[in-house]
Amino acid sequence: MSDRMTPIPFGILMKWILEDMKKDKGVFGVRFPYKADGAALNFLGEKIETPFGPAAGPHTQLAQNIVAAYFAGSRFFELKTVQTLDGEDLPVEKPCIDARDECYNVEWSTELRVSQALGEYVKAWYILKLISKEFSLGAPDGFMFNMSVGYDLDGIKSEKIDSFIEGLKDARKTEAWRDCEAWTLANLKYFKNIDESYVKAISPAVCGSITLSTLHGCPPQEIERIASYLLDEKKLNTFIKCNPTLLGYEYARTKMDELGFSYMKFDDHHFLDDLQYADAVPMIRRLSEKAASNGLGFGVKLTNTFPVDNPNDVMAGGEMYMSGRALFPLTLEVARRLSEDFGGALRISWSGGADAENIAELYGAGIWPVTVATTLLKPGGYQRVKQLADEYAARGCEPFRGVDNEKIEKFSARASLDKKYRKPAKAAPNRKIERAVPLTDCFIAPCEEGCPIKQDVPEYIRLAGEERYGEALAVILDKNPLPFITGTICSHRCMSRCTRSFYDESVEIRSVKLLCAEKGFSEAMKALPRPAALSGARAAVIGGGPAGMAAAYFLGRSGIKATVFEKSPIFGGVVSRIIPDFRIGAEAVARDLEIVSAYGAEFVANAPRRSVAELKEAGFKYVIIANGAWKHGKLELKEGETTDVFDFLERYKKGECGELGEYVAVIGGGNTAMDAARAAKRVLGVQRVSLIYRRTKAYMPADLEELELALKEGVVFRELLAPKAFRDGTLLCVRMTLGEPDASGRRRPVETDEAVEIPADTVITAVGEEVESEFFTDNGLAVDARGRVVCGGDMSVSAAGGKPADASAASADNVYVIGDARRGPATVVEAIADARAAADAIAAAEGLTVGGTAHTDSGSAEAAIVKKGIIAAPKEPSEEAKRCLECSTVCENCADVCPNRANAVVTDAAGRPQIIHLDLMCNECGNCETFCPWKSAPYKDKFTYFATERDFADSANSGYAAAAEGYLVRLNGTVYRGGREELAAKLPAEVLSLITAAEEQLCLTSFHGIERE
Structure with missing residues (x-):
């Protein structure tokens, strides 16, 4: 296996294309062609039916890449840059692309030999001339190629690069041209719309324009000499590619920090060595005049990629080059400045984070042609070009009349505020399924895999889109008996894995679940499956929170009567007693209790605590412990008393939290800390709430959604602070710095000598509740070093293995521990997963059929493939099915x-x-x-x-x-x-x-x- 790609002979490529089109399969995996309507723009003496296409990068490196891009709608092709250093002599380590979010690469020119690159571009040109006419995709002269060369004048003048330039100016003498023509003439029988006269008339003028790409550090005199040579000697329409370093280090650093990309590391050496803006403007004026005197076009390409330090987590090398959405605001600012200085007259070609969401605005402002790379490296790939083409077609053909300075200025200001170009406060979670891909049958829905209960997400999303809400809720209830609770506050790990987020934003899976629960409730309740058989055995469930409620449901569905014992007056656990009403109301718990009760569960409130032995003596064969994690976590301060977050939130929910003073500090970074901070903001008299965390926001365990809500509501985040003491209305902290990653992968906080004082009348600690291990040990159950009971995979407590020697082995028989009582503070959906495992184990022990229905996803691959593109999030959850990609049906x-x-x-x-x-x-x-x-x-x-x-x-x-x-x-x-x-x-x-x-x-x-x- 080699990391060197092999050019495919012209005849084989044409045979592949013709066979695919004959079978109506598209071209090279691009299923939906763009067919131009006859209109075209004039650019540098040539015509282009759409003003965009792939940038000089991986998508213009091989003939098939260019063909795929054309088929999808591209009509302007900036060919991959060539230089004297080529082929295996080019030092590119693999992998060389990291497109997880903003994009990075460590390669800068074609990996082919220059002679091979010439052959690929000639083949691609010839193929487009054939397929444009044969398949009526557009006018045979409705596209153009633009060559790209670097990096110094001596190299460009070398025989290797000169032959490349001349070969693209007139390809007739190239071997590739002769091969293409000979094969086509010998195989005319395979074409319907191509004859000999058409073949003989194909223009060999592949390129009449060129883009100069220069390395960082190239002096302005060298850039001007090269551009002058290309204009005077080669008579080529010339664009020079500018670097974002024109903006200066201070601007770039400040902008990246402002947009949330502060983790990008770069120093000022490129900014000092590269072309300076003050030198660029007069140079561009001189070159524009030179081009005019030669009767040629001239302009600038904005921008080159942006060099940053390489953390080596994906690719090797000391430096990597950034592109994509993080580059867009920088490129826009360069465009704004140049457009202003040249009064809109300077022709600007674009490359820097363009996609379907901004290309229409760039084009409308007079900036075109536009080339793209990062968006094509995301799921959807080349097919995304079809969406760009549709956006352009809807706008219509608008000849160049100059760059609209006012539009660019407004766009630049707006882009700095647009969340599309801002890094979220928290990094995206790991999206990977922690298993190797199967050799066959690998299509899978990441949302299902991310869900602890493996909810059949695409199926119920699709049913909801068809307004079959009762059926959709039946699918949900098969694995999730708490759709109202989870439809409101689930931590939605499914959404964190959603492939749609690579296009725009995740499908709103949680909202669709709640919609199905609300609209499908009556129908689904009537259709609940009845147990196949009933058992005489009874089960006691200790704890009426989500885990206990779910256990009662699954037990009842399997035919086992459950009694739920809850020590408080209300059921729902933390959901009812702790989570504020502004996040979830009591009605959600009430509706889920109605669902759980459908299988005959008995609920006992205000129940006194009873031991496992006592419950067994009372006739319960099985005991499930689901009593949560209510023991207060401890924060050791040298001085001062704090308020536990559960105590505060429980009082807040009852309207009894009292006065907190003007300044409140909440210590912690999880969802409960966010709840406390948002609740404190709502207490009368509170002026400011500060959230104290010893790492940065990026490392907070809270869900991004909860973190952003707290920020939106005015909670002040004080990062990198470790509380030490609380006295006299002041929380005394020590400034922290981030060291090396710890076992969790988060960078370890390290103390500094700097002291920080935070005004605080009340300090609330949200540092994690703990399991009441005393309950387990009192019942003779073994606990681990963290005080958590030792359980098997089915949540059962083993009768052997580590229990105290004086405990009766029988005391652990048929005992199960689930939810927070087993895990420590966790999520509702994890509690449901535990409940299902325990209930299924009990059903199996009783010889009963495990409840539930096997669901087979019957989605349409064709329907799913059509949805591959950027789609604005709909206003209603009922429309989310239009965005679900149904990955278990087709991934690709x-x-x-x-x-x-x-x-x-x-x-x-x-x-x-x-x-x-x-x-x-x-x-x-x-x-x-x-x-x-x-x-x-x-x-x-x-x-x-x-x-x-x-x-x-x-x-x-x-x-x-x-x-x-x-x-x-x-x-x-x-x-x-x-x-x-x-x-x-x-x-x-x-x-x-x-x-x-x-x-x-x-x-x-x-x-x-x-x-x-």
Whole structure:
């Protein structure tokens, strides 16, 4: 396996395209073509039907990449930059792309040899000339190529780069052109709309324009000499690519900090070494005049990528180059300044975080053509261009009349406030499923995997979209008996994993759940499945919070009568007694109690605490302990008394919290701390609430949503402070700094010598409640070092293994511990998961059928694929189904995000879509690993096609290659050789089916024997 991609011969690419179009499969995995309407813009003497396309990057490195981009709607192509240092001499370590959010890379020019790059661009040009006419995608002259070169004048004048430039100015003398023409003329029978005269008339003038890309540190005199050479000697329309360092270090640092990107590390050396703004303006004026005197066009390309220090968590190297949404505000400010200084007359081409949400505004302000890269590296891939094209088509053709300075100025100011360009206060959680990707049948819904109860999210989202709310709620109730509570305050780990968030924002799964509960309640209650059989055994549940309520439901559904004992007057636990009404009202708990009671559970309030032995003596065969974690966590201060957060919130909920004074300090960073801070803000007389945390917001355990609500309501966040004492209306703290990561992955807070005083009349501590371990030990149950009972995977307490020697072994029989009582403070949905495990274990012990229904997701792959694009969040939860990508039906992330189309989708004999990796088209950029929902790298872990036996031998991947007699197949490290019949006796049927599908659907027989150069 090599990290060098192999150019595919023209004839094979054309055969692949023609076969795909014949089968109505799109082109290179891009299913939906854009067909231009005949209108076109004039640019540098050429026509472009849409004013955008892929930037000089991974999406213009190979012919198939350019073809895929064209098919989706691109009509302007900035070809990957070439320089004298090329091919294997170019020092690019792999992986080389990190597109998790804003994008970074460590490569800066084509990884091919310059001669190969020339061949790819000529092939791509020729293919577009053919398919534009053959498939009526647009005018054959409705697109243009723009070459990109670097990095110094001597290199550009070298024979290698000069041949490249001249070859694109007139391709007739190139070997690639001769091959394209010869193949086409020999295969005219495969075309309906192409004849010999059309082929002979194809223009060999591939490029009449060029973009100069210069390295950071290139002096202004060198830039001007190169641009002058390109204008005077090469007679090319010329754009120079400017660096965002034109803004100066102070502006860039301040802006990045303001937008939440303070973690980006960079110093001022590039800003000092690069072209200075004061030098750039007169240079651009001189070059503009020179271009005019030559009858050529001139402009600037904004901007190059932005160099920052590399943390080496994904890619190697000392420096990496930032692009994407973080670059957009910087690029916009460069555009604003230049447009102002040139009165809107300077032609500006754009590259820096453009996507479907901002491209129309850029175009409307007179900034075009626009090139994109980061957005194409996200799920959806090239198909996102179709959305750009639709945005443009809706706006219509507007000739260039100058850059609108007023629009750019307003856009720049607005972008600095837009959350799209701001980093959230907390980093996105790990989205990966902590298992390796299966070799086949890998499509999976990350939202379900992120949910502790594995809720069937896409299914109920789809049913809700069809307004079948009763059926949707039935799906929810199969695994979740508390839809009103979880539909209101669930921590929604499902949403943290949602693939839609790579496009815009997560599907509002929690809101849809609540909608289904509200609208489907009556219907679903009538249709609740009855137990198949009843048991005479009874179960006692200690604790009437979410865990206890859920246990009663699952037990009753399985046929076991449950009695819930709650020590307080109300049920719902923390939800009812602690969480403020502004987050959840009593009616949510009441409705869920109604659901739980449907299976005959008995609820006893104000129940005295009884031991496990006493409950068994009372006739309960099984005991489930769900009494929560109510023991106050301790914060050791040298001086002063504080208020526990549970005490405060319980009093607040009753309206009995009393006076707090003007200044309140809340110590902690979890959801309960956010509740306390927001509640304190609502208490009469409180002027300011400060939230004290010893790390930064990024490391707070609170959900991002709760953190942002607290910020919105005016809570003052005081980060990197450790409380030490509370006296005389002052909370005394020590300033902290962040050290190296600890076992949790969070950077360890380290004390400094700096003291900080925070005004505080009341100090509330929210440092985590604890389990009442005394209850367990009093009942003879073993606890661990943290005071938590020792349980098995089904929540049962083992009769052996670590219990006190004098305890009766029988005392632990049929005892289960669930929820916060087992875990410590946790979430409602984790409590439900525990309850289900315990109830299922009890049902199995009684020989009963475990309740529940197996759900099979029956979504439509075609319907899901159509939704791949940026979609504005709807106003109503009922419309969220339009945004759900139904990943368990079709995922294809790895295929979407591969610039080279090296991960392909085929359909096996059973009609299931499968992924196969094409080794010779892969350069191991690593982007598929970023977006695969599994903890895997598809380019290493998916079944792989190898063009030669040598490539097969050079890899450890499971996969196959054609051999002299049949195939070579490697599966889990074992190599098999033989024909189909021989291999059928040795290999799983799904592997042979995948090989057959790949051979038939991807024209791979034409690839056999292609050697890497």
